[in-house]
Amino acid sequence: MSLTIKLHVFTSHSHRLNLNFPTKPTPNGFTSYNYPNIRPKPIYHSDPLVSIVYNTKPIMHSPSRSVQAPIKSSLIEPDGGKLVDLVVPETDRAERVLEAQALPKVSLTKIDLEWVHVISEGWASPLRGFMREDEYLQSLHFNSLRTKDGSVVNMSLPIVLAIDDETKERIGSETNVGLVGPNGDLIAILRGIEIYKHNKEERTARTWGTTAPGLPYVEEVITSAGNWLIGGDLEVLEPIKYNDGLDHYRLSPQQLRKEFDGRQADAVFAFQLRNPARINAGANFYIVGRDPAGMGHPTEKRDLYDPDHGKKVLSMAPGLEKLNILPFRVAAYDTVQKKMAFFDPSRAKDFLFISGTKMRNYAKTGENPPDGFMCPGGWKVLVNYYESLQTEEASQQPAVVSA
């Protein structure tokens, strides 16, 4: 579980953008909105987080309004009104480390540590730590949290920390604990803790709508986890870094907002990928197609969810009213017309779904996709890229083996 977010930023210039019509399928099998005369330019050199900037001045149109009516837009407020930042100020750090050393310890897995990262930077604002039971139950039953001022924020996935019986016993009646990373580093203090039962079956059933064995997150994270959940307020001793050479790409919501503000962004678009992009990073438009990446059922030969449910559920979700959800239609390869076309359920058998994975596999293995799936020039770029990767791998392999 790592955050992969693609944000598109529109800044103030003089172009009118029609978000509603026309739409057309792109060569890679996904539908794109048609942005006439837009000049893409990257914000950051080779930054995978923020991939494209359109330096134009669009006047936004909501799908539900007339094409002529402009939308006033500015950076969207973070959930709960204020971005959470749970990293201890440097001046207090030494003192907090001393305090943490004296507390009972809870070990974090690699995934737990990534959740500490998510919470500490405010991606899950207004959450200030791992969920206590009242937050967990709201997330599980209502896919949302009610804040103290009565407003509702979207929170469809419980963000929880599991501990085993032995750890629970060791904590006893202490109210604070220290969190220790997979490498043994002291990471954070969890304050005002609450320990409650971890009903894994119910958590899985209500989160995924199935308890069939084989869901990756369930198998890797939940099944082996302890029988208790521990909630509380986080104080992170220093910003979470992975030291993998990629840390400078991992911008926090605060950093992203600063960048968008500096560019006088009128609107920030997030595209649906495997992981939900966040209001908290400043995205006020969310472009969503079929259900997240089309998860297959782990034991049955069918999709786990209906392809349309992702966008339907998001467009009705409590707490997402302020986000402009832009659903788009599913496109697939029409084997009769031999080109990409909007999927027509009445002749489903004529359509071939070529996923990103399948497309990349074609390119890797040198196999050609069906005629009309992609323009030949574009396809060649992809094939050349994978060939270059293989050449690179072949030349590096001996070095890796000897290392």
Place this chain on the structure above:
Amino acid sequence: MSLTIKLHVFTSHSHRLNLNFPTKPTPNGFTSYNYPNIRPKPIYHSDPLVSIVYNTKPIMHSPSRSVQAPIKSSLIEPDGGKLVDLVVPETDRAERVLEAQALPKVSLTKIDLEWVHVISEGWASPLRGFMREDEYLQSLHFNSLRTKDGSVVNMSLPIVLAIDDETKERIGSETNVGLVGPNGDLIAILRGIEIYKHNKEERTARTWGTTAPGLPYVEEVITSAGNWLIGGDLEVLEPIKYNDGLDHYRLSPQQLRKEFDGRQADAVFAFQLRNPARINAGANFYIVGRDPAGMGHPTEKRDLYDPDHGKKVLSMAPGLEKLNILPFRVAAYDTVQKKMAFFDPSRAKDFLFISGTKMRNYAKTGENPPDGFMCPGGWKVLVNYYESLQTEEASQQPAVVSA
């Protein structure tokens, strides 16, 4: 599935009632609020729906307010503002029956017919028929529905009608269908229909938090149901009656509200039984103990839900803000003190949970409950009642057999 609702009504006299303190356990194992000087009197002779009236004038106190602050109370607004009534006026009946006869037919099971009853009388207001997909998804994911004016109503159980492949085929592109009861009677028209997939696994997992085999409603209603759900607006040709001699006990929300208004009720209390009582019938106080009737897990030796989750989830549920939830503590038989006492989790093994079912079984079989579980005089009443039932059964049995 039949509605069993126990409503308590408080009418205008001059008694001050403290809902908050003190509480004490009652002899039957449930905790009651201590209502000093309240004189119970039934509204209807032997009416199981509305069992007790307190003819006093309480001034209500919310648990969250100071003991002295009075609550202004009157009959609570139905969800969505107006009670739904979907029975065709008598003047239009003949015409509607003719129309229904010409439509494609959908057969209702006994349970489906009970849901038609629930919807048509407004128990599920503002729902105007079996759920269409957008309502179904909101119920499944958010336990609530957003109404057109933006307000949110609680709707934790999908109210849906399943059809099989053959029926779907037969309906084709018709927009209205006729609903036929288990006895072949024409019951209703369903208008503006929408047919969508019935993902039984997801429905079960998200509704009950388990897909383990053996949940009664799942086994009896869902597993055998068709692969499609059909939603639409109901027009019921005449009020649903069961002709079992009990129809006069089945008051509609409208009838109950009229009765409460006539009695100038300040407050209407609903006690948590197996089925949720409804705001729509006028209840503005909801007294809730452990999770609904303590469902056992169908395949594991444990409760399906945590005993406290029922009241916790209800007290946080979107759409129930206007309902005063009155949680009460769990009481059980303390085998050390040999009396009923509040359950103390730190010495769980000392407590014996004697359910209503177990208690009635003791009474039926003539076995005595442990000392201090119930006052001997009260116990004798129960035992005598069950003895009288057995005598009655014994004398009636031959007549039933020969019928």
